[in-house]
Amino acid sequence: IPGGPERPLSIPALDPSALQTPPRRGPWTPGLKRTQPGLSKSCRGAFRSPRPSPKSGQADGASEDSLHLDIQKLKEKRDMLDKEISQLTSEGYSVDELEDHISQLHEYNDIKDVGQMLLGKLAMIRGVTTKELYPEFGLDVND
Numbered sequence: 388i389p390g391g392p393e394r395p396l397s398i399p400a401l402d403p404s405a406l407q408t409p410p411r412r413g414p415w416t417p418g419l420k421r422t423q424p425g426l427s428k429s430c431r432g433a434f435r436s437p438r439p440s441p442k443s444g445q446a447d448g449a450s451e452d453s454l455h456l457d458i459q460k461l462k463e464k465r466d467m468l469d470k471e472i473s474q475l476t477s478e479g480y481s482v483d484e485l486e487d488h489i490s491q492l493h494e495y496n497d498i499k500d501v502g503q504m505l506l507g508k509l510a511m512i513r514g515v516t517t518k519e520l521y522p523e524f525g526l527d528v529n530d
Contacts, residue, residue, distance in 0.1 A: 503517075506524075510517045521528050 506517045506520055510520055513520075518528060520526075
């Protein structure tokens with residue numbers, strides 16, 4: 388045990404003057420501007436929302452027209468996606484099938500990752516590359 392009963396640990400006393408001395412800074416780097424600790428000027432100002440506010444000269448009708456245009460575009464996109472879904476459904480695709488396929492791909496990738504890990508460990512033990520082990524196990528490097 389460090390500093391056991393024979394040798395107690397020595398804990399240096401805190402020097403109050405050391406707490407008031409600012410930490411040393413590294414060498415000056417050209418191109419970098421050092422700032423004083425604390426808030427920067429940009430943080431001291433009033434809060435500015437990232438959302439643009441309507442211009443004082445802009446009529447409410449203009450922003451309302453813009454909203455209607457956005458709504459129209461979204462409706463058109465929805466209709467286009469509905470058509471695409473209908474087409475895929477008519478071709479025999481189903482959502483359940485898709486979810487099952489995705490689940491099987493996840494399982495395949497997990498198994499492949501474990502296989503790659505085991506090949507890596509075996510290669511390390513044998514002192515060879517994993518690529519050299521592929522033919523021994525009937526694997527293709529491009530898989």
